[in-house]
Amino acid sequence: MIENPCDLPYLDEIFQRLCRGRHICAEDGNYYHALYDNYDLYQQLFDRLGFRLESHPRDFYFFRGEKSLSDASSRMALFIFILMEFLEGQGEPVAESILTKEFSVADMPHFSTERYRLYMKESGIADHDGLEGVVNNLEKFGFAVRKGGSFRFRSPVYRFFDICHAILQADQRTAESEVPS
Amino acid sequence: MAINPQSFFNFAAQNYSLLHDIFRRSGGMNDAELSELIRRHRVGLESPAALIDKLISLKIIEPLPDATASYEMTRTLSVLFRFLLQEQRLTSTAVIQAYLDELERSQSDLEHAIHDDKHSLIERALDEITETMERIRQDSRANREAIINEVMTVKSNRDKRTVSDRFEKINYLWNHYLEPLKDLIDVRKTMDASLDGLERLLKQGMEQFLLDGALHRDFIRCSVRLVRLRRDMTADFMESMHEVEPLYVSLKQDSSLARGVARALERIGREGIRNLNLPATLAIPSGWLREGLFNNTDIESFLHNVRGYQPQEPPVIGIGGEALSPRFIPPDELIDTLRHVLPVGDVLQWLLDRYDGYPFPELLRAYGRIFGSDAFKAGFSKEEKCYQLPGITVLARPLAVEAIV
Secondary structure: OOOHHHHHHOHHHHHHHHOOOOOHHHHOOOOHHHHHHHHHHHHHHHHHHOOOOOOEOOOOOOOOOOEEOOOOOOHHHHHHHHHHHHHOOOOOHHHHHHHHEEHHHOOOOOOOOOOHHHHHHHHOOOOOOHHHHHHHHHHHHOOEEEEEEEEEEEEHHHHHHHHHHHHHHHHHHHHHHHHHH | OOHHHHHHHHHHHHHHHHHHHHOOOOHHHHHHHHHHHHHHOOOHHHHHHHHHHHHOOOOOOOOOOOOOOOOEEEEHHHHHHHHHHOOHHHHHHHHHHHHHHHHHHHHOOOHHHHOOOOOHHHHHHHHHHHHHHHHHHHHHHHHHHHHHHHHHHHHHHOOOOOHHHHHHHHHHHHHHHHHHHHHHHHOOOOOHHHHHHHHHHHHHHHOOOOOOOOHHHHHHHHHHHHHHHHHHHHHHHHHHHHHHHHHHHHHHHHHHHHHHHHHHHHHHHOOOOOOHHHHHHHHOEEOOOOOOOOOOOOHHHHHHHOOOOOOOOOOOOOOOOOOOOOOOOHHHHHHHHHHHOOEOOHHHHHHHHHHOOOHHHHHHHHHHHHHHHOOOEEEOOOOOEEEOOOOOOEEOOEEEEEEOO
C-alpha cells in the first residue's frame, strides 16, 4: 500500500511523458503497469497538481489538457481520417487494418487525389516532408511507433475513432431533430 | 409427355458440362448462343438443332416468355443444380410462413378426419403434413447454405467492395432472414405453438389408432418427421447466426467508423478543418508546463502563504564527543561481561538484574545475541518460569549457558 504519493513508481518518468501529451498504453511496459496498478493514487496526485489524468476504456492513459493544447491535433486527425477512408475504399476492414498493419510513409495516399490534396493544403501540409512531420508527431504523442520508413499505430489511436463516432452521432442527432413531426 | 427418368439421367451424365454451362446462363440465351454452347460441349454427332430438340423434350430447357428462339433452363432443373452445387437461394420467411399456414390447414383437416374416424382422409392429411414439413425443412437447410455462402463471399471480399457495401449485404441478411426466422423458432411465438398443437394431435392419433397397424405407423412416421423438423430448423438457425453474427458486429462497427470518417472529411471540405475544433476535442497538452503550476487554487493559496517566509537557521546536529546512550547494550561488552560470570543458570534473569532500567526490547535483543553466540553452550530448563516486569509478564523456560571448553 503506497501512502506517500512521492513513492508512486516511475512517478517522474510518467509525469514527464503525460505532461508532454504522450499517451501511455500497454506497450509502454512498466509505466503502463504502474498507472494500471495505482490509477486512483496517480489521478488524485495529478489532480492536486492541476492535471487531469484520464483512463480510456481501451486501456491507455493520457492528460486532458485545458489551456495550452497542441495544434498538431488537427493535422494528425486529418492524416488518420484520410488513411481510414482510403482503406475503406480498398475494401479493407478499417479498424483492424489501422490497428494491425504496418504502413510505409512513402506509400501514403494523402496526395493521391485532388480532394485529398485540398484537405492537406487546408491543414498546411504541402508535401511528403509534411507527412513525415505528422508521423513524427503521432509517435511523439504515443499514437504510433516508427520503424525506419514505416510505422504502425498503437492502441491510443482509438481516440481518433472516438471522434469519428462522435461526429456521426452528432450528425444523426441533428438529422433526427430536423425531421418534421 | 412424361420423361423416362433413365433416359434423362443418361443424357445428363453424357452432357453434364453442357448442362452446367446452360445453368450458369441464368438470364437465358438465344438460338445462336445455345448452338455455340452445344458445339463446344457435344460428345456425339448430333446436330445442334437435334440436341436443342432433345433438351426441350427432356424438359431441361424451355423457351423464354419474352423473346423468340431464346431459352433458359427449366426451374426444376435449376433448383436441382443449385442444390447439387450448394448454391441455394434464400427462401424468405414469408414463404415459410405460408408453409406454416398450410400446415395449420392440414392439421385442421386431420383433426376433423380423426374425429369422424375417416381413414382415407386421415392418410391424405398425414401425407400433406409430411410434404409440407419436408418442404419447410429443405428450405430451412437451403437457407442455411445460402447464408453461409453469402457470408463467405462477404468475408473473402474478392471484388474489393467497400465496408459499407458489405455491411448492407449482411444487414439485409440479418433483417430479412435471420430476425424473422428467430421469430419463427421462438418458443413463445406462433410457430412453436402451432407445432405443439400438431404434436398433440399426432399423439392422440397414435393412441386412438393403436390397433390399426398401417395408420399407427403413419402417425409415428409423421411424429418423427416433426421432431426432426424442429431440431433441424433450430440447428439451421443457430448455425446461420453463428456465421453471420460476428461478421455483422464487426462490419457494423467498421461501417459506423467509415461513415464517421466520411462525415468528418465532408465537414472539413465544406467548413474547413478549424471548424471541427479538433485541438479542443483531443485536448492534448502541448508539452509546455504552463498549466498545472498555479491553476489549482489549493496550491496557489499555499504559495501565497509561503510568500515572505523567512527561513530559520537549521538546528545544529552534534557529531561525536558524547557518551553512548545507556539504552544500548554493546554486543562485545555483553559477551565479555557474561564470560566473567559463567556459568549462568537463567540468562533472562541475569539480564534483568545486570541491565536494570534498560528497555525490554533491548534486553531481548541481548538475550538473542547470547543465544546465537558461538562462545557459549546453551540449554533450556524443563520448568517454565514467570518473569514479572513493569507492564509485561513473560512466561519462558530459563536459558542456562556455560562456556565452551
